[in-house]
Amino acid sequence: MSTKLIFDGISRRFGTTVAAKDVTLAVKESEIFALLGPSGSGKTTLLRIAAGFEFPDTGTVTLGDREITALPPWDRPIGLMFQQYALFPHLDVRTNVAYGLLARRFRQAGLLERLQLLIGLRRRAWNDPEMLRLTDEALELVEIAHLAERRPANLSGGQQQRVALARALVTRPEVLLLDEPLSALDAGLRERVRAELRALKTKLGLTMIYVTHDQEEAFALADRIGVMLEGALVQVASPTELYRAPVSIEVAEFLRLPNRLPGEARVADGSLSVALEAGFALKMDAAACKPGGVTALIHPEEIHVLAAGSAEAKAAPAEGFTRVAATVVDTEFRGASVMVTLAVPNGTLFALVSSQEEGWRRREVLIEFRTMSVRLYPQGAGAATTLTGGE
Amino acid sequence: MATHRVRRRGRGLRIGLWFYLVIALLIPLVTLIVVAFTSQPVNPVNALLAGKPHLILDLLRQFSAEPVIEVFQTARYRQALGNSIALSLSVALIATIGGTLVAFATLKPGVPGRRTWWLLSALPLAIPPFLGAIGFKLLAGRGGLLPKMLDPLGFDWPADAVYSFGGVILVQVVTLMPVVTLGVRAALQRLDQALGEAAFTLGATPSVVLPTVTLPLLLPSLGAGFLLVFMRSFGDFATPLILLPPSKKLLIVEAYKDLTGGLFWAEAAIQSILIILIVMAAMALERRMLKGRDYHSLGHRAGSSSEGSVFGELRLPSAPRSTWGERLLALVSGGIFTVPILLILSMLLLALTASWGDSPFPDALTLLNLSRVTVTSPRPLVITLIASILTILVSLALGSLAAYLLRRQPGKGDSLLEFGLNMPMVLPGIALGIGMIAAFNAPPLAFHPSAFLLILAYVLTRTPNALESVGAAMHQLPTSLEEASATLGGIPLFTQRHVLAPLLEPALTSAAVMIFFSVANDISLTLLLAPTLFTPASISLYHEMDSGRLYLAAAYGVVLFLFTAIPYIWQTWRQSRATG
Numbered sequence: 001m002s003t004k005l006i007f008d009g010i011s012r013r014f015g016t017t018v019a020a021k022d023v024t025l026a027v028k029e030s031e032i033f034a035l036l037g038p039s040g041s042g043k044t045t046l047l048r049i050a051a052g053f054e055f056p057d058t059g060t061v062t063l064g065d066r067e068i069t070a071l072p073p074w075d076r077p078i079g080l081m082f083q084q085y086a087l088f089p090h091l092d093v094r095t096n097v098a099y100g101l102l103a104r105r106f107r108q109a110g111l112l113e114r115l116q117l118l119i120g121l122r123r124r125a126w127n128d129p130e131m132l133r134l135t136d137e138a139l140e141l142v143e144i145a146h147l148a149e150r151r152p153a154n155l156s157g158g159q160q161q162r163v164a165l166a167r168a169l170v171t172r173p174e175v176l177l178l179d180e181p182l183s184a185l186d187a188g189l190r191e192r193v194r195a196e197l198r199a200l201k202t203k204l205g206l207t208m209i210y211v212t213h214d215q216e217e218a219f220a221l222a223d224r225i226g227v228m229l230e231g232a233l234v235q236v237a238s239p240t241e242l243y244r245a246p247v248s249i250e251v252a253e254f255l256r257l258p259n260r261l262p263g264e265a266r267v268a269d270g271s272l273s274v275a276l277e278a279g280f281a282l283k284m285d286a287a288a289c290k291p292g293g294v295t296a297l298i299h300p301e302e303i304h305v306l307a308a309g310s311a312e313a314k315a316a317p318a319e320g321f322t323r324v325a326a327t328v329v330d331t332e333f334r335g336a337s338v339m340v341t342l343a344v345p346n347g348t349l350f351a352l353v354s355s356q357e358e359g360w361r362r363r364e365v366l367i368e369f370r371t372m373s374v375r376l377y378p379q380g381a382g383a384a385t386t387l388t389g390g391e
Numbered sequence: 392m393a394t395h396r397v398r399r400r401g402r403g404l405r406i407g408l409w410f411y412l413v414i415a416l417l418i419p420l421v422t423l424i425v426v427a428f429t430s431q432p433v434n435p436v437n438a439l440l441a442g443k444p445h446l447i448l449d450l451l452r453q454f455s456a457e458p459v460i461e462v463f464q465t466a467r468y469r470q471a472l473g474n475s476i477a478l479s480l481s482v483a484l485i486a487t488i489g490g491t492l493v494a495f496a497t498l499k500p501g502v503p504g505r506r507t508w509w510l511l512s513a514l515p516l517a518i519p520p521f522l523g524a525i526g527f528k529l530l531a532g533r534g535g536l537l538p539k540m541l542d543p544l545g546f547d548w549p550a551d552a553v554y555s556f557g558g559v560i561l562v563q564v565v566t567l568m569p570v571v572t573l574g575v576r577a578a579l580q581r582l583d584q585a586l587g588e589a590a591f592t593l594g595a596t597p598s599v600v601l602p603t604v605t606l607p608l609l610l611p612s613l614g615a616g617f618l619l620v621f622m623r624s625f626g627d628f629a630t631p632l633i634l635l636p637p638s639k640k641l642l643i644v645e646a647y648k649d650l651t652g653g654l655f656w657a658e659a660a661i662q663s664i665l666i667i668l669i670v671m672a673a674m675a676l677e678r679r680m681l682k683g684r685d686y687h688s689l690g691h692r693a694g695s696s697s698e699g700s701v702f703g704e705l706r707l708p709s710a711p712r713s714t715w716g717e718r719l720l721a722l723v724s725g726g727i728f729t730v731p732i733l734l735i736l737s738m739l740l741l742a743l744t745a746s747w748g749d750s751p752f753p754d755a756l757t758l759l760n761l762s763r764v765t766v767t768s769p770r771p772l773v774i775t776l777i778a779s780i781l782t783i784l785v786s787l788a789l790g791s792l793a794a795y796l797l798r799r800q801p802g803k804g805d806s807l808l809e810f811g812l813n814m815p816m817v818l819p820g821i822a823l824g825i826g827m828i829a830a831f832n833a834p835p836l837a838f839h840p841s842a843f844l845l846i847l848a849y850v851l852t853r854t855p856n857a858l859e860s861v862g863a864a865m866h867q868l869p870t871s872l873e874e875a876s877a878t879l880g881g882i883p884l885f886t887q888r889h890v891l892a893p894l895l896e897p898a899l900t901s902a903a904v905m906i907f908f909s910v911a912n913d914i915s916l917t918l919l920l921a922p923t924l925f926t927p928a929s930i931s932l933y934h935e936m937d938s939g940r941l942y943l944a945a946a947y948g949v950v951l952f953l954f955t956a957i958p959y960i961w962q963t964w965r966q967s968r969a970t971g
Contacts, residue, residue, distance in 0.1 A: 051878055073877035080878040086871035090893045099889075100879030107882060118888050171880060 004029040010059035019045035021231040034218035037228035079173030085164040087152035094148040100171040138170040249377040258350040259298040279345030293379035303351035305359035401800040419826030429453040430657035458657040471640035483621040490571025496724040501717040508724040519912040521629035523566040526734030536737040571616035578612035587703035600703040618677040626819030628915040663822035741945035760946035771928040779910040782849040790857025816855035820915030840922040857902040864898035908955040
């Protein structure tokens with residue numbers, strides 16, 4: 001896949017706030033790229049720079065092989081779907097969808113047609129068979145042809161969302177930007193629209209940049225995810241990779257991964273011994289991390305909970321596994337899985353286990369996890385060095 | 392770079408607006424000050440433009456506080472100042488109390504005739520003080536309706552009482568009260584119902600909630616209403632001009648007389664400055680009162696009070712249909728609204744009167760008066776129409792342009808620009824008119840007297856209406872709509888036409904109606920600035936009144952009232968249809 005939209009060294013500050021810090025990013029053709037970050041992280045600024053509402057202090061934006069850094073929004077073949085949809089309340093659905101075609105026509109038109117278009121939009125639009133066809137196509141694409149004569153105020157949230165999508169797609173933009181477009185929908189509808197957006201990408205081969213603060217949405221929808229923290233793009237990875245191997249403890253924290261345990265790493269007998277403040281130790285490969293203060297990250301689904309006294313618990317742990325005695329203090333039943341809160345000698349751990357297992361129903365348990373699955377982050381430093389490898 | 396292009400275009404328009412403010416506002420104000428301190432009707436800018444900068448130095452050398460001190464030592468002026476302040480304070484106090492009572496009467500479900508009071512509460516909006524004073528004189532003054540009807544019945548109507556401070560207070564209270572009524576009513580509706588309900592659950596009865604919760608929450612609106620009425624009353628020239636005998640002094644009338652009667656430039660200028668300073672102080676106080684005191688936006692959804700319950704009240708199933716208090720409210724409202732209705736009816740009856748002898752009723756009715764002012768000699772009305780329409784066009788253009796720049800392309804010095812554009816709204820016409828005459832009566836900027844200067848003065852004082860209306864609408868309009876248009880390929884002109892203009896249209900229309908109404912009924916600027924060949928209907932009405940041709944004056948009054956009432960009703964109807 002070739003690259004479609006390239007941000008090269010983009011920086012933008014507003015007064016003393018740095019909204020984008022030297023961001024370099026290449027979005028590939030026909031991918032859904034999610035920009036993920038907490039509010040105020042600069043993801044919307046980057047989106048607005050792509051759309052042409054903001055202009056970077058330094059750096060360039062390239063679309064295909066054309067530099068578009070300083071182009072006004074109306075000169076960019078880029079569509080944008082707004083958070084609250086921004087449908088024109090005074091125009092019916094059909095005219096809303098045709099708006100982009102009319103606006104483009106206006107710029108190419110001669111003086112007389114320009115005047116006509118300034119006087120009114122409707123007649124001009126409906127007397128042009130090509131425009132009518134494109135509009136109907138867009139309406140049918142998102143299955144709202146039957147709503148064409150309605151005003152936006154008379155539509156439900158989901159219908160408005162479809163109109164906004166049709167309006168953004170009718171001009172066949174090369175890139176579609178989406179600014180948290182699902183945040184105004186309820187949970188059930190959100191899942192359906194996500195599936196439809198994925199189907200749309202396959203159907204149209206569209207490049208999409210999707211801004212969200214919701215990691216589940218990014219995981220569910222995106223081919224790749226870029227995580228932004230405090231104006232900087234800190235990690236670009238596929239959803240699985242991002243989840244498995246966050247590049248820093250800050251990213252792990254933003255992804256709300258629990259079990260971030262501080263400790264001290266020491267080299268002993270050619271291997272690394274990590275004494276965690278939680279009250280147990282990990283024996284790891286010497287190459288895992290430099291000695292010193294570290295934070296260990298244990299994914300909750302890696303942790304198995306064994307009932308104390310069961311046959312499994314009586315057997316010795318397998319090679320490469322760490323075992324710790326723990327007490328179940330709380331369980332949160334989630335249907336297929338259970339989130340178990342565990343007290344270990346000097347701290348708390350969370351384990352996500354299958355609800356079919358038995359161990360979590362007891363009080364006194366042993367927990368067990370693959371030592372290799374633990375990721376170590378040196379304290380006070382940026383990137384992680386780990387066994388399970390980054391990019 | 393696109394950003395730069397956009398910014399530069401904004402800058403050109405900004406410079407244009409500044410230029411306009413300097414010519415129309417700053418030069419007259421500076422001239423007022425120069426005149427006040429030098430007693431010379433000389434405009435320093437003219438000297439500069441004429442290439443004689445040394446004249447400015449001469450002028451500066453003549454600066455002295457003597458004229459000002461002299462004015463303050465003169466008993467006539469001191470008396471006028473005291474009278475003006477006392478009058479406007481009384482008007483503001485009475486209007487605030489009355490307006491608040493009517494606001495409650497329009498909302499409380501138990502008040503008999505609640506909907507009628509609500510409909511009538513907007514009626515005085517179509518009667519500016521000018522028409523109110525004319526109507527009052529036609530109703531109760533010498534040769535008016537009441538003496539004509541009552542004298543033959545042997546009842547001696549005290550017509551002379553009309554020509555007094557009491558008469559002025561009555562007219563101003565009736566015509567300015569809607570400012571309070573509408574403001575307090577809106578504030579009352581916006582209050583969060585939960586606050587009143589919280590007080591109930593804590594054991595407070597409605598009679599406790601009213602003084603402890605409701606009124607404190609309404610205080611900013613009451614204060615703002617009080618000050619707005621004070622400002623309007625203080626700057627109102629029409630009512631005292633028509634009702635006050637020469638023996639009774641008011642600052643605004645004395646300023647006018649000093650200029651037109653004896654060309655006492657310094658005295659007129661000093662009084663104008665005094666009027667402006669007092670009005671500006673009231674405005675600053677009003678702004679401060681409203682600032683940060685908006686309790687409505689604490690995050691809770693306000694309950695809708697129009698659904699049959701008022702904030703801080705609870706209708707129990709055992710409650711009577713109307714309590715005594717509610718009946719009293721209805722009575723007060725009825726009494727208050729009798730006056731504007733009578734004013735209009737008397738204007739109408741006198742406009743239709745051919746002659747009236749010694750009987751309680753006219754001898755004969757005729758349409759001649761009305762046809763004379765509209766068909767036979769329509770010139771004044773045509774001039775009113777031309778002046779209003781020109782003012783509307785220019786004011787709307789300036790106001791929209793300024794609103795767009797201030798709300799969409801903020802830049803340096805915006806707060807000063809906005810202040811300069813808004814300030815003329817409260818500038819009393821007499822003060823501004825005196826400044827303009829002083830500033831523009833000599834070449835090279837010899838605009839006075841001309842229709843151009845009159846329209847410029849109208850535009851200056853009415854543009855704030857447009858700016859306020861369009862600015863508020865634009866503020867509520869999410870910028871994402873314009874951005875959506877831009878990403879869809881709409882260049883600014885296309886966006887302005889098809890997104891901004893249709894969505895701002897209601898705001899533009901309502902500003903246009905307001906401007907039309909206030910220009911058609913303007914007397915202060917018009918009396919000072921209108922050239923002989925360009926005299927609008929308000930002047931004709933004043934002259935007919937002055938020379939005792941009451942039936943013709945009444946005919947003009949009726950037509951001017953229709954001029955204002957019809958667009959107003961049309962616009963209200965449109966709005967209510969749009970909101971369903």
